[in-house]
Amino acid sequence: MKLILIALMLVLSLFYVVPLAVVAAVPTITHKDFPVLAKPGQKIPLGSDHYFIYGFSKPPKIGTAIMKVEIFTKDGVLDKSFVVKGDADMPSMRGAHAEGDKNFSISKKGVYLLPVRLVMPGDWEVKFTFIKNGKAVLRGVYLFDL
Secondary structure, eight states, rough: HHHHHHHHHHHHHHHHHHHHHHOOOOOOTTTTTTTBOTTTSSHHHHHHHEEEEEEEOOOOOEEEEEEEEEEETTTTTTTOOOOEEEEEEEETTTSSSOOEEEEOEOTTOOOEEEEEEEESSSEEEEEEEEETEEEEEEEEEEEEEE
């Protein structure tokens, strides 16, 4: 009788555990949504009339690093008309160190700046979203190791 009761409890527990596992699944944003960007320092097309160059102001290390983005017209004139959002995280620990999408600030010189908090060694990513006139023009991700 005890074996039947234990077997019944195990079977019933499957109905409670499986739905909880399904509810706990969180959709993640893939690299299809944010393609990997070319290396820092290179000109990357931004729509048909602009390009941008990005990179850390200094080689990143544990602590706060400043990610900077410069946007230019195809004629090479600095452009401050975009909204640039960024989010840094560790892909291997998704969500553990993410601060969420934050707007880059624009310096007096027209450089977009974002402080990035790097709390431990490992694999990191910075996701970028470039917005012009309320519409996303480009999304991309920079992957690096610290």
